[in-house]
Amino acid sequence: MHQFWEIISKADNVPIVIMLVLVCFFTWLSFREALKYDRARAEGKTVKQAVYAEEAGFPERVAVWPHLVRQEFLVAIGVTIFLMLWSIALDAPLEELANPNVTPNPSKAPWYFLGLQELLVYFDPWIAGVMLPNVIVVGLMAIPYIDINPKGSGYYTLRERPLAISIFLFGFLFLWVLMVCIGTFARGPGWLWFWPWQHWDVHRVVAETNIDFSDKFFGVDSASPMGFWIGLAAVALWFPAVMFPPLLLPSFRRSEFFQRLGIVRYLVFSSLLATMLATPVKMILRIFLHVKYIWVTEWFNV
């Protein structure tokens, strides 16, 4: 426990603690505002009446001088004071001179990349370090072109866009922020899992026998040709398995959601979603069933 406090208060980890507090606060704020809005709408108010009802009757537009300029000025002063105090209280870390021959254990990337480093436990580097970051960036950029629900533009609501919000919150809070925290606070020497009350013992060894997907479920050697085809099938079927079932339902095809989206958008959306969901699925397979690779090939493993 003593050591956990040391890790939390390490100068470079303090920002993570600050971030966690802010993320919790703003999540609470968004939910509070959204629930307020949804309730007001349920009572039959119009969108405009429901948003910030308490300020109704104020002018729509305000003069930048003095209103906005004053706010910017105050915030700039506030941020400056905050940074000054932070910089007086806490020194930036500086370790020994760089030495390629002394590898620290654990070796960690900068904290904001630790979510990706954490995924290295579950995926090979070409997926965790190259494919996924690119998919994340492209996927984020695609959001406005996939989520074409016209409701909820410019105000908080949960009821008018439940799907978009749940997917985003799952990605942001669990796959990004939580992974950063795990990578920082729970991963010690050898990138092994350490609970806060456990000491980061450099000599700790965890016996873990991992087996591949085809060995586990079919008793087929994953390196054999048969194992190859089973792995390929599992990976190749994952995507249609997520993407197509809703399409088989006539009620879904007729739904307003699908009608608006169209087939192309739907396919882009569902393939991105399948990629995103593959991450927790692989984690579960790994943690609970000790499955290392789904698909083993001569050139790469998945």
Next chain:
Amino acid sequence: MDVDALKKEVTTSQLWRSVMRHDLEDNPRTRVLKVMSNLFMHLHPVRIPRFGLYLKHTWCMGGITFFLFLVLTVTGTLLMFYYHPVKEAAYADIKYLEFDVPFGMLLRNMHRWAAHAMVISVWLHMYRVFMTGSYKPPREFNWVVGVLLLTLTMLLSFTGYLLTDDQLGFWAVTVGTNMARATPLLGHEGPFGDKLGMTPYNDIRFAMLGGSQVAGNALLRAYIWHCIALPLIVAVFISIHFWRVRKDGGISAPQ
């Protein structure tokens, strides 16, 4: 002495009027002029939707991100006066900053904490834009510009990490850039990399580091990306971002 007469004398002089285009009395006309006739102020429109003022709507995170970028530019420029991007000097320069340069430690701290804070504020800004649904038409493209800014912000922070040339930065960047080895086709350990003749001496990681290891060339490359190339690119995209906020009708609000 007549203060009012003096004031009038000064404010009607040719010198004063060549700088200040309008009087400073507080009335609707000067409120407009204060924004219109000043280069920095005129980044703003004259009037904005009321929602732009609500902290619970903007969390002020875009503005804070921008302000932190400015703080980083100023503190970073000052740090550059004391820093040589060569292996022989870099680490010693940091020590020199910490122990000999007046307020050097404070300067270094401000730069580092502002950098971390900017990474956090840019994430939170994205979070708020999502939660208020502000990426919806007509603001789709500005969201895309934003995602580029998010990526660039993290790259800025990452390239800066190496510059102290200590164990922390060295290993963090080693771990980070080792990923590039596994790039499909372009990395020597990536799928099909060997089929394209990739080795540790010609693959994408080599191009990033200017070598097969994080060493002197990598330090210089990180320095140039960090101090020149990335800040310029970010400045261009921030300009586009702000310009688009205005062109898209200002801050989002319920219609």
